[in-house]
Amino acid sequence: MIPQRDPSQTWIGVTLGDPTGIGPEVIIGAIASGIPFQECVPIAIGNSAILKRASDLLRVDISVHPFRTIAEAKHHHRLTQPLKRSTLYCLETGDPTVEQVVGPKFVPTVDYRAGQAAYDYVVKGVELCLKGALDGMVTAPLHKVALSGAGHEWPGHTELLADLCGTDASAMMLYLPPGKPNHGGPAGLGVVHVTLHCALREVFQQLTVDSIFAKIRLAREFFSTLRASLGVPMEPKIAVAALNPHAGESGRFGDEESRTIRPAVEKAKQLGWNVSGPLPVDTLMPIAARGDFDVVVAMYHDQGHIALKLLDMFEAVNITLGLPIVRTSVAHGTAHDIAWKGIADCGGMVQAILVAARLASSKH
Numbered sequence: 001m002i003p004q005r006d007p008s009q010t011w012i013g014v015t016l017g018d019p020t021g022i023g024p025e026v027i028i029g030a031i032a033s034g035i036p037f038q039e040c041v042p043i044a045i046g047n048s049a050i051l052k053r054a055s056d057l058l059r060v061d062i063s064v065h066p067f068r069t070i071a072e073a074k075h076h077h078r079l080t081q082p083l084k085r086s087t088l089y090c091l092e093t094g095d096p097t098v099e100q101v102v103g104p105k106f107v108p109t110v111d112y113r114a115g116q117a118a119y120d121y122v123v124k125g126v127e128l129c130l131k132g133a134l135d136g137m138v139t140a141p142l143h144k145v146a147l148s149g150a151g152h153e154w155p156g157h158t159e160l161l162a163d164l165c166g167t168d169a170s171a172m173m174l175y176l177p178p179g180k181p182n183h184g185g186p187a188g189l190g191v192v193h194v195t196l197h198c199a200l201r202e203v204f205q206q207l208t209v210d211s212i213f214a215k216i217r218l219a220r221e222f223f224s225t226l227r228a229s230l231g232v233p234m235e236p237k238i239a240v241a242a243l244n245p246h247a248g249e250s251g252r253f254g255d256e257e258s259r260t261i262r263p264a265v266e267k268a269k270q271l272g273w274n275v276s277g278p279l280p281v282d283t284l285m286p287i288a289a290r291g292d293f294d295v296v297v298a299m300y301h302d303q304g305h306i307a308l309k310l311l312d313m314f315e316a317v318n319i320t321l322g323l324p325i326v327r328t329s330v331a332h333g334t335a336h337d338i339a340w341k342g343i344a345d346c347g348g349m350v351q352a353i354l355v356a357a358r359l360a361s362s363k364h
Contacts, residue, residue, distance in 0.1 A: 015121035016046025017140025021334025022344035024054035029346025040357035094120035108339040115146030129325035135360035136326030155197035170322035185291030191304040212264035240277030314347040
């Protein structure tokens with residue numbers, strides 16, 4: 001996908017997410033696969049005791065090495081490399097007593113202590129990325145109710161990360177890396193969301209010409225850089241989804257297409273960008289999946305999420321656009337219904353780490 005330098009030169013932090021969810025399991029599963037080591041040195045940000053518990057649960061031979069600082073971890077790495085693929089570094093972060101939340105008789109449930117821990121892990125990851133101590137970060141899922149109960153009123157990672165990084169121009173993109181059926185063209189396939197974590201009735205208020213154009217711009221910037229790094233520096237092909245059925249049917253089912261979406265598309269076209277729309281998303285996604293477009297700009301959360309996850313949920317990666325740092329994540333939640341049963345699929349975490357490493361490498 002992206003030309004890769006020496007893996008030992010790319011350090012990617014992986015936050016533990018909410019310890020009561022499947023984050024610790026999918027991290028251990030990803031490390032046990034050995035695949036992330038092909039492109040980076042992954043270092044968990046969280047609690048080593050919880051990771052050891054997850055390793056025991058999955059019955060895999062992973063040695064978790066705790067460190068208090070990133071400098072300590074890097075010094076150790078210089079003395080012992082090459083890193084064994086059965087070793088996971090862990091930067092101890094937050095209140096160590098959170099280990100007690102997932103004790104032997106633990107039943108997965110919302111716990112505010114876990115919400116605070118998840119918050120602490122993200123803050124530490126962003127801090128290290130902004131300082132340049134980490135080349136990028138991957139986040140395991142957090143639980144919004146637990147986060148709120150801990151006093152942090154954020155609807156999700158995207159908004160929290162934007163605040164921590166001091167930017168008001170960000171967007172969530174779900175992304176399928178290239179190389180598999182229904183993963184788009186040579187640069188893969190992305191879906192960027194104009195509105196995100198809000199009630200459906202609020203979507204109509206939040207959709208403006210400016211908000212739609214801003215997401216088109218972020219999508220173009222990302223795929224322009226990505227295409228250039230792949231040696232295919234063509235103008236990205238961007239499709240903008242309609243909001244209403246049949247793209248409004250000439251106003252019969254709503255006028256948002258003509259009043260709000262089309263003007264944003266025309267504004268982008270006037271700049272010479274390759275933008276099409278508004279297009280009905282039910283017919284748009286199949287042709288985007290075969291490679292007709294690099295990225296689809298969706299109007300609201302489920303319009304983009306459902307369509308892309310149906311193409312390949314466990315290969316999908318969540319990328320935050322507009323940040324000064326590289327951040328990716330899995331495209332699923334804490335999954336309390338299957339957490340700590342040893343059955344969670346780690347494929348999304350593997351892909352999230354690989355994409356973060358490749359994006360970080362492309363910046364050098």
